[in-house]
Amino acid sequence: MKIAVILALIAVVALGGSIRRAEADTKAILSEIDNHPFGNALISMISLHLSTNGPLEEIVVLLNTLRSQLNKQQEEDDELNRTNQASCEENIRNFQQQISTLTAQRNENIKLRDITQASLNVAEKDLRETINALN
Numbered sequence: 001m002k003i004a005v006i007l008a009l010i011a012v013v014a015l016g017g018s019i020r021r022a023e024a025d026t027k028a029i030l031s032e033i034d035n036h037p038f039g040n041a042l043i044s045m046i047s048l049h050l051s052t053n054g055p056l057e058e059i060v061v062l063l064n065t066l067r068s069q070l071n072k073q074q075e076e077d078d079e080l081n082r083t084n085q086a087s088c089e090e091n092i093r094n095f096q097q098q099i100s101t102l103t104a105q106r107n108e109n110i111k112l113r114d115i116t117q118a119s120l121n122v123a124e125k126d127l128r129e130t131i132n133a134l135n
Contacts, residue, residue: 045062
């Protein structure tokens with residue numbers, strides 16, 4: 001297993017151009033991982049395991065288990081997101097329908113107000129004429 005890791009590292013170096021660049025890239029990636037609490041815990045655990053000369057296969061099994069758990073968690077989150085998205089889309093459709101209904105009601109109320117205002121104007125004119133006629 002150690003040979004496979006060494007061969008993979010050699011391949012990365014060969015494909016990456018130079019040893020310095022590959023080392024810098026590796027350090028940058030490890031630094032980014034180390035800055036995250038989960039990544040820091042993972043790197044610390046791997047480092048501890050390697051310092052005790054434990055078999056690399058255990059690390060591979062651990063990483064595969066973590067990957068499976070993360071994939072399962074992602075699938076669950078994706079399903080929850082799909083459910084929430086569907087709910088939001090339904091709410092949007094309902095709100096759009098309510099907006100249409102209320103807009104139509106408002107337009108009808110404006111028409112009714114205009115008719116009522118016109119009737120009130122006529123009634124006020126008739127009342128003034130009647131009062132003038134009585135005087």
